Amino acid sequence: MAMINIKKPAEVSTATTVTLGLIGGWVTAKETGIRPLGGVILAAAGLWAGRSWLDKAGAPTTAALSAGYLAAFGASHPLAKKIGAWPAVLTVTAATAGAAYAFSDAK
Template sequence: MSALPSAVLTTAGLIGGYSVARATGNRPLGGAVLAVFGAAAVETCRRRSGLGPALALGSVYVGAFGLSHPLAKKIGSWPAVLGVTAATAAVAVASADRGDV
């Protein structure tokens, strides 16, 4: 069985982390979801494409999380999360998942 595509993992991490934090009111729990899925996405990318693309994907993932906060103040929480998630998934497809789409 092959690993899930990195784009699926980054999407699950960003949307899942936000959803868990919002639903439970427990931001560290949401952060844990974010971290676990992010680590899995980076590892999947590393196995498929090498260390460089994996580090780039990890940087985009962390940057997307950081960007979602100020962006949410301008356009709202869900639009911000969905926007950075879409951008991150596109990077994941370009860096590791080309054969999965």
């Protein structure tokens, strides 16, 4: 039986991970019609990124980036009513991934 190798937290690109969570969660919910399934993707990516943020940047940065990730999810909904779904999701994803890169991945 093969061993499963899980990346060490310091090796994870959290900018990529939050991008997967926000865009992947939205696409999953939209295409399946099962919103909670999109939420599972969103939550899994958030937990995976959080594990790395804690290792790379410490608890205060993890708390701030986690709050930003959740805020991005929440902000995408009213923003979508103003500019459309795809532009809203891409906008909040860019901001969140940029923050993840700047405050964690670039370290």
